[in-house]
Amino acid sequence: MKIVIDDKIPFIRGVFEPYAEVAYRPGAKIDAAAAKDADILVVRTRTRCDAALLAGSRVRLIATATIGYDHIDTDYCRSRGIRVATAAGCNARGVLQWVFAALLALGARPEGATLGIVGAGNVGTAVREAAETVGFDVVCCDPPRVRRAEPGTERFVALPELLKRADVVTMHVLLDDTTRGMASREFFETMKPGAVFLNSSRGEAVDDAALKEALRSGRVSRAAIDVWNREPQIDRELLSAAAIATPHIAGYSLQGKAMGTAMTVRTVASFLNLPISGDWYPAGLPAQCPRTDLTWDGIAACMPDYYDIGTDDAALRATPERFEELRGDYRFRKEFF
Numbered sequence: 001m002k003i004v005i006d007d008k009i010p011f012i013r014g015v016f017e018p019y020a021e022v023a024y025r026p027g028a029k030i031d032a033a034a035a036k037d038a039d040i041l042v043v044r045t046r047t048r049c050d051a052a053l054l055a056g057s058r059v060r061l062i063a064t065a066t067i068g069y070d071h072i073d074t075d076y077c078r079s080r081g082i083r084v085a086t087a088a089g090c091n092a093r094g095v096l097q098w099v100f101a102a103l104l105a106l107g108a109r110p111e112g113a114t115l116g117i118v119g120a121g122n123v124g125t126a127v128r129e130a131a132e133t134v135g136f137d138v139v140c141c142d143p144p145r146v147r148r149a150e151p152g153t154e155r156f157v158a159l160p161e162l163l164k165r166a167d168v169v170t171m172h173v174l175l176d177d178t179t180r181g182m183a184s185r186e187f188f189e190t191m192k193p194g195a196v197f198l199n200s201s202r203g204e205a206v207d208d209a210a211l212k213e214a215l216r217s218g219r220v221s222r223a224a225i226d227v228w229n230r231e232p233q234i235d236r237e238l239l240s241a242a243a244i245a246t247p248h249i250a251g252y253s254l255q256g257k258a259m260g261t262a263m264t265v266r267t268v269a270s271f272l273n274l275p276i277s278g279d280w281y282p283a284g285l286p287a288q289c290p291r292t293d294l295t296w297d298g299i300a301a302c303m304p305d306y307y308d309i310g311t312d313d314a315a316l317r318a319t320p321e322r323f324e325e326l327r328g329d330y331r332f333r334k335e336f337f
């Protein structure tokens with residue numbers, strides 16, 4: 001039994017060694033040769049899991065310690081009987097913290113302001129609840145959930161209505177064929193003039209040229225960008241044009257990373273029937289702790305003790321060529337949500 005694990009997944013070393021041969025490799029270097037004699041891959045977004053990686057292997061399970069799974073060809077895996085498990089929701093509150101840090105840094109306030117959430121899944125819902133609690137008027141768009149008539153979606157609106165109404169638009173869609181490039185020229189032209197745009201979902205959900213044009217024309221007054229097309233070779237013009245720019249670390253909270261690891265450990269343990277508890281969590285780390293007593297001024301007061309988004313912004317602007325290193329060496333911040 002061999003398990004190949006991305007060497008940047010924290011808190012996992014030693015967990016499987018009593019039960020299996022374990023190899024750690026940089027995510028981008030988990031290639032066909034590394035996967036060939038592996039039974040299980042434990043990956044992050046940096047390993048593209050497709051036919052090129054898996055065709056000659058005996059891999060039976062891919063567990064990704066991330067929310068997003070657009071790096072995995074799920075159709076191919078299904079066709080080969082390879083099980084895919086994600087860490088759904090693991091770092092949603094880390095992203096929530098990034099969204100609020102960005103709003104604070106941009107000088108936003110909730111009074112009289114409408115926040116538009118595009119994609120109301122795990123992250124979007126966390127943002128909606130916190131934003132409503134602190135007094136934003138919140139409007140959500142999530143057609144797949146509306147089509148399924150899910151409870152709580154009765155007041156969701158279509159995308160054009162959200163874009164016309166929102167003073168701040170924040171993207172939380174998953175990346176698939178329907179959302180790739182959805183923040184297009186038409187999208188930005190429909191936005192309320194002077195509105196703010198945040199993207200912490202996936203870079204590929206945005207047409208960079210359209211966003212740069214919208215920033216140039218003033219249609220979008222300011223943008224906060226965490227995720228980029230073609231990471232780590234990001235668009236330097238967009239980097240300059242963005243008011244806030246961070247290197248895909250919105251979800252890099254201590255609790256979010258711990259939970260991502262915990263969910264993958266539990267998945268692998270259950271798959272292999274290992275004597276590891278079903279509620280395993282890295283020893284000594286704080287658990288996620290949802291808070292419901294938030295106010296805007298309370299968040300503003302405690303944010304500096306938890307997260308200075310300006311430090312991440314400055315580091316990326318100073319050394320954009322170190323995009324992956326800035327992520328790999330990141331000091332996971334504590335959540336307060």
Ligand SMILES: NC(=O)c1ccc[n+]([C@@H]2O[C@H](COP(=O)([O-])OP(=O)(O)OC[C@H]3O[C@@H](n4cnc5c(N)ncnc54)[C@H](O)[C@@H]3O)[C@@H](O)[C@H]2O)c1
Pocket residue numbers: 067068069088089091092095118119120121122123124141142143144145172173174175178179182200201202226227248249250251252
């Ligand atoms: N920047 C980071 O560090 C970071 C961290 C975590 C997650 N993410 C990304 O954030 C995004 C959201 O994560 P999540 O956990 O909430 O995912 P999720 O799957 O729970 O939610 C995504 C939502 O998008 C909706 N959606 C799909 N197509 C849509 C469309 N055309 N218009 C509007 N909504 C649509 C889905 O119905 C779903 O409710 C994902 O892309 C994920 O990869 C980024």
Ligand SMILES: O=C(O)[C@H](O)[C@H](O)COP(=O)(O)O
Pocket residue numbers: 044045046065066067068069091248249250251252327
């Ligand atoms: O999808 C996710 O969970 C996030 O994008 C995640 O924070 C990316 O993390 P990484 O692949 O760098 O571990």
